[in-house]
Amino acid sequence: MNKPSIIPVDGTHEIIAAALEVHRCLGPGLLESAYEECLCFKLELRNIGFERQKPLPISYKGNHLDCAYRLDLVVDKKFFWN
Numbered sequence: 001m002n003k004p005s006i007i008p009v010d011g012t013h014e015i016i017a018a019a020l021e022v023h024r025c026l027g028p029g030l031l032e033s034a035y036e037e038c039l040c041f042k043l044e045l046r047n048i049g050f051e052r053q054k055p056l057p058i059s060y061k062g063n064h065l066d067c068a069y070r071l072d073l074v075v076d077k078k079f080f081w082n
Contacts, residue, residue: 011048011076018042036072043075050075 022038036052043050056069 011078014046014048015043015075018046018048032072039073048076051077 019039019042022035022042026035026038040050040052051074052072054071054074056071058065058067058069
């Protein structure tokens, strides 16, 4: 009988590992923009696709609202940080 893998195959492990490595290296207390910049660098090194500061459209009763909401990172078109 095959043992199930504890490492997800959807890329989650690689993304979390990159984020943890950045935090371990920089430590706490920096501005969010510093962590974002370093995480994007790390994701590039791992060949993981991402989009930064992606607009998040908001609509209310069919009307588009320009609230300037942005997702910090959309990673691999599946995961996001905000």
